[in-house]
Amino acid sequence: MTTIxxxxxxxxxxxxxxxxxxxxxxxxxxxxWAFSAPALIIIGAVTIFPIVYSVAMSLSHVNVTxxxxxxxxxxxxxxxxxxxxxxWHYALGFTIIYTLVTVLVELALGxxxxxxxxxxxxxxGWMMALLLLPWSMITVINAQLWSYIYQGTxxxxxxxxxxxxxxxxxxxxxxxxxxxxxxxxxxxxxIIVLAGLVMLPGDIYEAAxxxxxxxxxTFWRITVPLLRPTLALAVLFRVLQxxxxxxxxxxMTNGGPGTSTTSLAxxxxxxxxxxxxxxxxxxxAVTTALLVLLGCLISxxxxxxxxxxxxx
Amino acid sequence: xxxxxxxxxxxxxxxxxxxxxxVVVFIAAPLYWLIASSFKTPAAxxxxxxxxxxxxxxxxxxxxxxxxxxxxxxxxxxxxxxLVATALVLIFATMAGYxxxxxxxxxxxxxxxxxxxxxxxxxxxxxxxxxxxxxxxxWLNSYQGLIIPYTAFNLPFAIWIMRNYMLGxxxxxxxxxxxxxxxxxxxxxxxVLPMAxxxxxxxxxxxxxxxWTEFLMALTFNSVNNYKTIPVGIATFGTALQxxxxxxxxxxxxxxxxxxxxxxxFRRFVISGLTSGAVKG
Numbered sequence: 001m002t003t004i005x006x007x008x009x010x011x012x013x014x015x016x017x018x019x020x021x022x023x024x025x026x027x028x029x030x031x032x033w034a035f036s037a038p039a040l041i042i043i044g045a046v047t048i049f050p051i052v053y054s055v056a057m058s059l060s061h062v063n064v065t066x067x068x069x070x071x072x073x074x075x076x077x078x079x080x081x082x083x084x085x086x087x088w089h090y091a092l093g094f095t096i097i098y099t100l101v102t103v104l105v106e107l108a109l110g111x112x113x114x115x116x117x118x119x120x121x122x123x124x125g126w127m128m129a130l131l132l133l134p135w136s137m138i139t140v141i142n143a144q145l146w147s148y149i150y151q152g153t154x155x156x157x158x159x160x161x162x163x164x165x166x167x168x169x170x171x172x173x174x175x176x177x178x179x180x181x182x183x184x185x186x187x188x189x190x191i192i193v194l195a196g197l198v199m200l201p202g203d204i205y206e207a208a209x210x211x212x213x214x215x216x217x218t219f220w221r222i223t224v225p226l227l228r229p230t231l232a233l234a235v236l237f238r239v240l241q242x243x244x245x246x247x248x249x250x251x252m253t254n255g256g257p258g259t260s261t262t263s264l265a266x267x268x269x270x271x272x273x274x275x276x277x278x279x280x281x282x283x284x285a286v287t288t289a290l291l292v293l294l295g296c297l298i299s300x301x302x303x304x305x306x307x308x309x310x311x312x
Numbered sequence: 313x314x315x316x317x318x319x320x321x322x323x324x325x326x327x328x329x330x331x332x333x334x335v336v337v338f339i340a341a342p343l344y345w346l347i348a349s350s351f352k353t354p355a356a357x358x359x360x361x362x363x364x365x366x367x368x369x370x371x372x373x374x375x376x377x378x379x380x381x382x383x384x385x386x387x388x389x390x391x392x393x394x395l396v397a398t399a400l401v402l403i404f405a406t407m408a409g410y411x412x413x414x415x416x417x418x419x420x421x422x423x424x425x426x427x428x429x430x431x432x433x434x435x436x437x438x439x440x441x442x443x444x445x446x447x448x449x450x451w452l453n454s455y456q457g458l459i460i461p462y463t464a465f466n467l468p469f470a471i472w473i474m475r476n477y478m479l480g481x482x483x484x485x486x487x488x489x490x491x492x493x494x495x496x497x498x499x500x501x502x503x504v505l506p507m508a509x510x511x512x513x514x515x516x517x518x519x520x521x522x523x524w525t526e527f528l529m530a531l532t533f534n535s536v537n538n539y540k541t542i543p544v545g546i547a548t549f550g551t552a553l554q555x556x557x558x559x560x561x562x563x564x565x566x567x568x569x570x571x572x573x574x575x576x577x578f579r580r581f582v583i584s585g586l587t588s589g590a591v592k593g
Contacts, residue, residue, distance in 0.1 A: 032415030046464030
């Protein structure tokens, strides 16, 4: 199914076993923790500890020392520095607009592709395989490929569309990044939507046809509402990914020209690993993480509401 | 699946085919450009107007990627890191997925939701502390310095996948095993695992792809040439003034082919993973 299933507490599994059920059950629970321990320890050490440490860093005076960093006392300074910084303002706006535009375009294109492929009589398997290629491609390769396509003097885009120096000019560079992103991830959205479409019940469509519903209204009144969980899922994944935008601008524009393609992740990375300002960098990283969580919640909510309205 | 009978049937089929063709061109054109350019000579790379078909067809970029640049080393590093991390993820995720799917543990629900939330965190939020941690234990520029973070970051999704598959296996199967006197590990290995194999494939292909394509951590932790992975190698080929696109594309084709074949073979599992609701693309 295409919904985010929440785990359901299982009925006791020990009941049918031979021997004394309670003892067995306790033993099984202990076994469960023992089996989960390696995974939980690794996850705890490599994700939870760093997340907590990042928050601590963002709230401390951070000094860079010989073999790492030291935290010297609590402060809000990192956050106030970041919140007043005009580059951060720009990066925030850029990341939000980039996320909105790419996700909406990918959703529209992906749904269109899925609708076409659903009606395809033969060769759908091959199309799925083709759709998976951009998905499995290393983003850095995608970035290099599009850099070459956009190359200022001999790039094929420059030749075909007569636009000079695409990646060296602010607005064209932003659009160019979005196109590279849309090429890579629209197929991903199409696959998710197609899988959702295939599972829709057929009799509703027959009923709609009998009632004389037009294709357009069938799509908005039946397909979209039924597809809501699938679409919400696709949006969620894409928002998560787009908001953490790093690889594409790092390779294609290095955040430039100027700061015009500096995403929040690029800004945080540069602050920490180029300028060694770990405190402000951590503040950027933590706010980005919070915004991602917030963005997921908002996109799930608004998306549901909007689609719900369309369906009524 | 639904079937729609409509008037103007032929016209619709034609429309569908034409649209499909547009989709194919949209996806395939940049891929064609990547492959075609990898066979161009340096002079043809910079030709204006561009050469739409490489002539002469040259293999020079391929030999250059492996001889002048260290692409062979990057390829080996990517392979080691991705394979080991995937193996570890599959082992730990199968055990944890079995426990969370089938054993009576308290707090399972909280645990599963926590895993979901952890997998939402962007890498940028953990990169600095991990860097400091790895630096302190001397694991910057090492295989384990990437293998361990990759294992941790891919585990939550793999555990979800494995748990979902475990839930679908009939309980009688493993009880038979237990009554026959098989220990828990043996029961998992010889009864549960074969039935959860689709889950293993799905989790495996996702984990491998994620490790193979990961950039931010690889860039930050392994900056020495001997430990660079493919994405870092490809991003840092050449200098600021001169980007050797031909070599980059030859290396890219070599990097794309194995994962492309893998994804093609396991496409059924990839699609089931994409639609099972716990993946970050």
